[in-house]
Amino acid sequence: MHRDRFIGCLAIGRVSRKRQGERLRVGHHESVLDDTDIAEFASIADTLLYQAGETFSIATQGYDYPSVGRCPALEEDGRCAIHFAGKPVTCEVVPLDPLVPDRLQHLVLAARNQSGAYFGANCIQEGEHVDAALLVSGSRIVDAGALHAVTRRRHALAKEREIWGQAVFESLRQDLFNSPAALARIPAGGFLTISIVPALLAVAGASERCRQLTAVYIDSQIALIGRSIDQALLRRRLDDRPVTQELRGFANAYQRAKALLAVPLAADHHNRDTSFASNVEAYLSGTTAP
Numbered sequence: 001m002h003r004d005r006f007i008g009c010l011a012i013g014r015v016s017r018k019r020q021g022e023r024l025r026v027g028h029h030e031s032v033l034d035d036t037d038i039a040e041f042a043s044i045a046d047t048l049l050y051q052a053g054e055t056f057s058i059a060t061q062g063y064d065y066p067s068v069g070r071c072p073a074l075e076e077d078g079r080c081a082i083h084f085a086g087k088p089v090t091c092e093v094v095p096l097d098p099l100v101p102d103r104l105q106h107l108v109l110a111a112r113n114q115s116g117a118y119f120g121a122n123c124i125q126e127g128e129h130v131d132a133a134l135l136v137s138g139s140r141i142v143d144a145g146a147l148h149a150v151t152r153r154r155h156a157l158a159k160e161r162e163i164w165g166q167a168v169f170e171s172l173r174q175d176l177f178n179s180p181a182a183l184a185r186i187p188a189g190g191f192l193t194i195s196i197v198p199a200l201l202a203v204a205g206a207s208e209r210c211r212q213l214t215a216v217y218i219d220s221q222i223a224l225i226g227r228s229i230d231q232a233l234l235r236r237r238l239d240d241r242p243v244t245q246e247l248r249g250f251a252n253a254y255q256r257a258k259a260l261l262a263v264p265l266a267a268d269h270h271n272r273d274t275s276f277a278s279n280v281e282a283y284l285s286g287t288t289a290p
Contacts (some may be wrong), residue, residue: 002082005072005218005229007247010168010199011061011191012176015049015099026110040101048099048157050169052177057099058165059090059157063193063244063250065232086286092149095124096141098157102150103139134173145288158267163283169204193246196221197254205283207277211261214286218254218261225251 018041020032031037050056064072097108113124128134133143141147162163169177176182188191203215224237225247232240 001084002073003217004224006062007224008196008221009061009193009250010061010154010196011059011193012172012186013057013189014047014186014192016056022102022105026107027114029107029110030105031107037101037104040103041061044099044101044154048154048161050177052169052173054183056169056177059160060132060196061191061193061248062201065228065240067235067237081171089149089152090132093146093153094144095217096135096150098150098153102141102147105150106136106139106140109136110209112168157284164199164202167178168198169238171198171202171205180227195250197250197253197257198243200257201260203221203280205265206280208265208283209281210277211265213281215258215261218258222251222254225254250261 018033018038019036020033020035024031024033028255034039043179045051045055048057050058062072071080073080075081080091095109096105100108109124125132133145135143135146137143141150200214200218204211229244229247231242
């Protein structure tokens with residue numbers, strides 16, 4: 001969905017391990033992790049994350065020029081163009097964090113309130129206000145919409161892990177997750193962004209229909225990347241150059257993937273798990289149940 005609007009990539013980050021008795025402090029907010037907290041963090045790691053000595057997150061993400069300074073779905077009047085037309089749940093869950101237990105979301109909000117990305121926005125405030133919904137009270141997410149968004153986002157991450165995430169993790173294990181030098185490329189508190197092609201190849205082999213859907217997505221992305229680079233060249237900004245170089249790398253990866261998809265499926269592909277193929281087709285078509 002929205003393949004003509006968002007350039008897709010994979011974002012890989014480290015997730016720090018939590019220990020019982022550890023103090024989490026943001027401003028004047030503080031929580032001491034107990035055994036229940038540790039069990040919840042472990043459950044999240046087991047169902048949504050990836051283990052290779054350390055714990056990692058792997059998720060799809062939109063990629064764009066930071067110099068643009070706005071979401072590709074943002075209209076000139078500041079409104080979201082896709083708010084009522086399949087807005088990604090990864091957007092709906094903001095400013096909460098699905099990788100953090102519910103009872104610690106107040107710390108997430110406090111950290112967001114202090115971050116540069118939210119500085120001056122005045123969209124996160126403590127206490128109750130008549131002109132804004134109360135998201136979190138104490139250790140509970142009290143806004144029903146926010147709670148539903150967190151639940152849906154966790155479900156989506158679990159589905160991604162099932163459909164392609166584990167396969168991508170295994171394909172990157174040797175060259176990335178087992179390599180200290182490669183892992184050094186993941187910035188502290190940030191993400192390593194790579195082409196989404198490993199995820200596409202993981203799903204394309206499920207069925208002929210999956211290959212077709214993947215090919216359509218690739219063609220749309222190649223065209224979108226071309227338009228984005230053309231616009232960047234018109235802006236003539238030096239700080240755009242690294243992004244242009246990475247986008248050209250994405251486009252080259254897509255071209256190589258197209259060549260791989262041109263090779264017919266193995267003759268025995270019909271003997272594979274048809275239920276998994278149906279599951280992948282529903283996922284790619286955007287018809288997976290929330």
